[in-house]
Amino acid sequence: MEIIRGLHNLQKYTGSVVTIGNFDGVHIGHHHIIDRLVKQSKLLGLPSVLISFSPTPQSFFGREQATLSNFKQKHQLLERLGLDFHLIIKFDQAFSNMSADDFIQTILINKLKMKFCLIGDDFRFGSGRTGDFKLLQSSALKANFEVENTQSILCDSCRASSSSIRDLLANGKLESAAKMLGREFSIAGKVIHGKQLGRTIDFPTINIPIKRNISPVLGIFAVQVDIIGQRFNGVCNIGKRPTVNGENILLEVFLFDFDQVVYGELANVTFKQRIRDEKKFDSFEALKAQIILDTQSAKTYFNQQASSSILGPP
Incomplete structure (x- = not known):
């Protein structure tokens, strides 16, 4: 898996399949998303691209939270899942002001030539968090790409998520956290x-x-x-x-x-x-x-x- 630091380092794509998110901890829900993305990548014969942000939007807006994996751990975990590229976009004031429509057109369509997009069911993007699955759906009809919304993965009847894992760890429930993480x-x-x-x-x-x-x-x-x-x-x-x-x-x-x-x-x-x-x-x-x-x-x-x-x- 190749790391691409910044949009200015993007190569010219003829097409790609994309997912977006922080992927903190790379837990079993993330495994499901990436597995689906990699399969679609092979089916379409296009590179798989995972987009994340540095710093995270939460950190940029002063909502710091504990992380479940440092950058090196995250890279190793993602690499094992068969991704082609990890694009890290610098999250600064200018980027935070980009509208959801501009994000889709400028980055996903113009730069990545995206043909397939896979996002989590709670993903939001763009200034004011106005972008969501429905917006991507409407854009897909005009720009000729597919978009798919992943369903939540349950673990012991609870939704697998980074926030749930943090709560479990904070309460000393290491075994339950390990089930959601897919590892200790x-x-x-x-x-x-x-x-x-x-x-x-x-x-x-x-x-x-x-x-x-x-x-x-x-x-x-x-x-x-x-x-x-x-x-x-x-x-x-x-x-x-x-x-x-x-x-x-x-x-x-x-x-x-x-x-x-x-x-x-x-x-x-x-x-x-x-x-x-x-x-x-x-x-x-x-x-x-x-x-x-x-x-x-x-x-x-x-x-x-x-x-x-x-x-x-x-």
């Missing part, structure tokens, strides 16, 4: 230098910053971490660390049976089970005592998982 939730990032306060209480951690200081998960979790080509179990705190008067959200992970220097290395942290909420302690001694309990809880979880794996289904 994880956060990836490079290990940074911390204040090394954990070492003073015999719990050294690897630290990963959280983009834009917003996370869909907060609290204490049992986690698995892939780093330097190996997988380790551990326990993490993701939050502002109130005991040390932290201001920014940080992901701190204490890895079991681990004693290596990994600053600058990429770590992928998979959240396995929620243990408790983050809280402020009166002293480092009280914090250490709680971390010991949290570590025991995480190890108990992993031991139970290992036993279940060995025993197999009843």
